[in-house]
Amino acid sequence: MTGTVGRWVVIVDHTTVYYVILVIFVMALLTTYLIRRSRFGLALRSIGEYEESAAHIGINVTALKTITFAISAFFMGAAGAIMATRWTYIDPHIAFNPLFSFLPVLMAIFGGTGQPYGAVLGAAVFAYLEEILTTKFPYYYMLLFGIILIVVILFLPNGLVGLVQKWRKGGLNRQNANT
Amino acid sequence: MHNVDFDLNQGEVVGLIGPNGAGKTTLFNLISGSLPTTAGEIKYKGKKITGLKPHQICKQGVARTFQSAKLFAGLTVFENALAASLFGTKRAVSVADAEREATELLEFVGLSTVGAVLARDLPIANQKRLEVARALATKPELLLFDELMAGLTPTEVAQAMELITKIRDKGITIFMIEHVMKAIMSICDRIIVLHFGTKIAEGKPEEIAANKKVIEVYLGT
Numbered sequence: 514m515t516g517t518v519g520r521w522v523v524i525v526d527h528t529t530v531y532y533v534i535l536v537i538f539v540m541a542l543l544t545t546y547l548i549r550r551s552r553f554g555l556a557l558r559s560i561g562e563y564e565e566s567a568a569h570i571g572i573n574v575t576a577l578k579t580i581t582f583a584i585s586a587f588f589m590g591a592a593g594a595i596m597a598t599r600w601t602y603i604d605p606h607i608a609f610n611p612l613f614s615f616l617p618v619l620m621a622i623f624g625g626t627g628q629p630y631g632a633v634l635g636a637a638v639f640a641y642l643e644e645i646l647t648t649k650f651p652y653y654y655m656l657l658f659g660i661i662l663i664v665v666i667l668f669l670p671n672g673l674v675g676l677v678q679k680w681r682k683g684g685l686n687r688q689n690a691n692t
Numbered sequence: 693m694h695n696v697d698f699d700l701n702q703g704e705v706v707g708l709i710g711p712n713g714a715g716k717t718t719l720f721n722l723i724s725g726s727l728p729t730t731a732g733e734i735k736y737k738g739k740k741i742t743g744l745k746p747h748q749i750c751k752q753g754v755a756r757t758f759q760s761a762k763l764f765a766g767l768t769v770f771e772n773a774l775a776a777s778l779f780g781t782k783r784a785v786s787v788a789d790a791e792r793e794a795t796e797l798l799e800f801v802g803l804s805t806v807g808a809v810l811a812r813d814l815p816i817a818n819q820k821r822l823e824v825a826r827a828l829a830t831k832p833e834l835l836l837f838d839e840l841m842a843g844l845t846p847t848e849v850a851q852a853m854e855l856i857t858k859i860r861d862k863g864i865t866i867f868m869i870e871h872v873m874k875a876i877m878s879i880c881d882r883i884i885v886l887h888f889g890t891k892i893a894e895g896k897p898e899e900i901a902a903n904k905k906v907i908e909v910y911l912g913t
Contacts, residue, residue: 556778558771563764565746566763566764570755570780570826570829
């Protein structure tokens with residue numbers, strides 16, 4: 514222990530890691546669903562729409578933001594704890610690597626915020642893209658990834674979900690035009 | 693703002709007028725807690741409320757509307773009112789009670805038919821109505837209206853005046869900033885005039901209309 518900042522972690526087999534992550538994932542989705550339906554969810558949506566007004570109708574904005582941050586940190590922390598067993602060694606530089614902190618946020622923006630399935634869709638497509646790009650274009654992977662992100666954020670402010678909704682709406686409009 | 697000193701009595705309708713930049717909205721921001729006071733004291737029902745956060749002041753029973761409607765644009769009309777009745781009161785409210793309250797208030801301001809519409813899709817006059825409903829949902833005893841009638845047509849102004857009278861009849865004290873002179877002169881029991889952050893006059897509407905200083909800085913121009 515002396516003189517080191519990091520820690521060796523006991524290795525856990527892949528199946529266990531998989532199931533633990535799956536449980537965390539389901540818990541996170543369930544929490545999202547419950548929050549959305551609760552009064553807490555309504556307060557959060559109000560803050561998201563207009564923070565100043567939210568405060569003036571009696572919502573304690575600071576407290577709710579702190580609680581929300583803590584809830585999201587819980588899931589990040591849980592995922593990090595199980596992932597650490599795959600890396601076998603961790604230290605603060607790895608744990609607080611900004612890339613890992615921003616990645617989930619990027620995934621959510623990529624998928625589309627405002628809808629719970631946006632983050633899920635974003636994460637799935639994001640992870641798949643990352644794998645394809647690293648294997649197919651190992652040298653240009655970061656560059657290509659960056660370009661895709663910029664394009665998505667510039668042209669799809671509502672993320673992939675926004676794209677899906679646009680298609681759906683377009684489909685409906687066409688139907689209406691025919692009838 | 694300096695040396696602005698006044699009282700509001702329960703059940704009164706008091707108007708706040710003054711030229712642009714006189715500090716009317718600033719005064720509202722100080723009362724409702726959006727801006728911190730550097731000196732002086734604001735008391736509400738004998739209790740000091742300076743230094744409290746906006747959400748605390750709201751729970752004390754002071755509600756406000758904004759000059760340009762600041763609605764929760766992506767929420768429905770009903771959800772806007774519901775959020776206020778759920779969180780605006782000191783005592784915890786059950787969802788069922790809050791829903792009933794929100795429904796009643798939407799009816800009161802005349803928005804019961806558009807409850808499911810997104811707030812952003814409302815025309816101006818109805819956005820203002822929703823602001824009023826949302827403020828009322830927090831069960832205030834003092835309501836601050838910041839230029840409720842700005843941007844309304846004459847017919848809508850008449851409707852707004854009617855609404856204010858109905859609110860006064862509920863026993864709620866009203867403090868309103870307004871530029872529509874006809875409205876302020878006919879509704880208000882008392883008028884306070886601000887100029888460059890100081891109070892230059894206070895009195896009954898007819899006294900204000902006859903006040904030389906007021907005419908000079910405001911009415912005359």
